[in-house]
Amino acid sequence: MAIPEKKLPSKKPFNFLDISFVKTFIKSKWYPGIFQWTAMIVFAVIVFELMTGTVNPHRNWGTAMTWVLWWPVVPILFVLVGRFWCAVCPFGKISDIVRRLVGNESPMPKFLKKYGIWLIDATFIIITWADHIFGVVHSPRGSGILLLLLLTMVVITSVFYERRTFCKSLCFLGGLAGNYSRAGMIELRGNLDICRTCKTQSCYKGSEKAEGCNMFQFVRSMDNSAECNICGDCVKNCPNDSIRISPRKPTMELWGIKKPMLEQSFLAAVIMGIVLVQNVTMLEVWDHILNGIGVVTRTSNFTINFTIAFIIAMIIPIGMLWYASKLGSKTYVDTTTKQNFIRFGYAYIPIDLAGHLGHNLFHLLTETKALYYNTMGLFGVYMSGDLAIVSDETVRVLQFVLVILGTWASMYAVYRIGEKKSMKQLWPFYLLMIIFGIVNFYLFSLPMDHRVH
Structure with missing residues (x-):
């Protein structure tokens, strides 16, 4: 008679939220606000310099900050910390402010739900093409106008539609972030055994502590990091401490979707x-x-x-x-x-x-x-x-x-x-x-x- 093989218990993933000060910080009002407002201030100065500073791209501070620092660094962030940049992005924060002040909070159009990623694909191609045709990167005014056009789109969509509709379905950088974050070194997931019994679903719906997921994600069903901004709202809202934020081997998500x-x-x-x-x-x-x-x-x-x-x-x-x-x-x-x-x-x-x-x-x-x-x-x-x-x-x-x-x-x-x-x-x-x-x-x-x- 064969002796049944003993099944070893699976190793519990390391959870950054098990570190008390990390958990306290993420659950506090300071996260991600302290990063968001810092990014907002820097963004305002960058746009001001792009639109009013010298037209010499080699001497303009806004050009250097945008194309020498931010653009090279942001893909590195996607690898190291997933879509964290999207949590602190000035466009995202402005979207939140507009919605709270004058937003209609209408549901995202079905067209965007169905074809949003295709629109992101098209936008990414058009912006890259336009950069080379009109010399956006080498023109402080061109860079400033591009940022202001994107800001205008953010404001318009935030007036009419709920959550971060622009970020999810229209932002070309969001599309890039989603793809690269799949190969990233961090993930946010829920404990399925706990999530199955949850009656509140506050990670998606929100609570008095924070809004529901701005990227329309339901933690229980997440199997990828393409649309998780690590904003911490679900951590604040979860009544069962079901959520973990864990390191992982790069690229391991690519074959588990x-x-x-x-x-x-x-x-x-x-x-x-x-x-x-x-x-x-x-x-x-x-x-x-x-x-x-x-x-x-x-x-x-x-x-x-x-x-x-x-x-x-x-x-x-x-x-x-x-x-x-x-x-x-x-x-x-x-x-x-x-x-x-x-x-x-x-x-x-x-x-x-x-x-x-x-x-x-x-x-x-x-x-x-x-x-x-x-x-x-x-x-x-x-x-x-x-x-x-x-x-x-x-x-x-x-x-x-x-x-x-x-x-x-x-x-x-x-x-x-x-x-x-x-x-x-x-x-x-x-x-x-x-x-x-x-x-x-x-x-x-x-x-x-x-x-x-």
């Missing part, structure tokens, strides 16, 4: 294309690419030629994922091309992150002193000099390390999404990740132009 969605995999592929565009346009080869397209189109019009290059960059990762999915449907048992596209599209996220972080790392480490020089300029002290804190060679080594890690993580995600099937069954997806890893490695081996001089 219960309902993978086409639009999210599509966005991951689009981000790959955008990362490629952002990197290629900073290289000497970019002029040769534009000239080559100009020969075909028989025009030197930048808008036309860039738009064609931009569309091609979007199509390449989407088309390659579709082709790999088609091949996979023949090697991977009982799957269709569409099913493979949806499931394995999430494996793009680590290599997306690696390319994005590598690109931003260049600006952060080789242009950092612009923050100091431009800050001193606010007080009438004008300084100049080398902007880098490390050499280009050091940055390149760090970029290579990121690409290697990202490629490996994407390949491991393929392995886990594919339920640990054999190389013979999953080879099209492994090859896809290796190709983009090599492309990113090659691009980072070339000299890049600086955004600020």
Whole structure:
């Protein structure tokens, strides 16, 4: 008679809320308010400087703060602390204030519920395209106008609709945050045994302690971190201390999503294309690419030629994922091309992150002193000099390390999404990740132009 195998108890995840001062702080009125109001003040100064300061992008404090500091740092935050930035984002806080003062709190339109992520995909593509066509990043006024346009959209949606409708269904950065946070190192979850018996559902509905989840999330059913801002409202509201905030291994969420969605995999592929565009346009080869397209189109019009290059960059990762999915449907048992596209599209996220972080790392480490020089300029002290804190060679080594890690993580995600099937069954997806890893490695081996001089 066989002796039944003894089942070992599963290890309880570490919970930051078990640390008394952390739990007290998150449950207090100071969280996340102290971060929100700080961000609001800095945001106001940035917009003021962008709209009224010098038009020289290399000397404007708002430009340096936005494109040298904030934009490079925010993807790092997504990896380290999930969507915490979205909890303290000035747009989100302004949305909360507008709703409380004049909001109608009407339900989110069904159209946005159904197509919100597709709208985010489109917005992300349009803003990236417009940046290159109109030179938004290199124009303090252009950057200021972009921020004010987004602010206007936030206010309008907050007047009419409940919770953070803009953040959930329209914000392009929210879409980026959602994808990258899936590979992040922190998660908020509920204890299912406790949540099943909960009668209040105050994490979603809210209570006298705090509003219900502004991102329309129900903790009991959460299996991903794509739309959790770590704002702490559910922690404040939960009467049973069911919620935990825990560290986790990066990327582990990518193969555990219960309902993978086409639009999210599509966005991951689009981000790959955008990362490629952002990197290629900073290289000497970019002029040769534009000239080559100009020969075909028989025009030197930048808008036309860039738009064609931009569309091609979007199509390449989407088309390659579709082709790999088609091949996979023949090697991977009982799957269709569409099913493979949806499931394995999430494996793009680590290599997306690696390319994005590598690109931003260049600006952060080789242009950092612009923050100091431009800050001193606010007080009438004008300084100049080398902007880098490390050499280009050091940055390149760090970029290579990121690409290697990202490629490996994407390949491991393929392995886990594919339920640990054999190389013979999953080879099209492994090859896809290796190709983009090599492309990113090659691009980072070339000299890049600086955004600020």
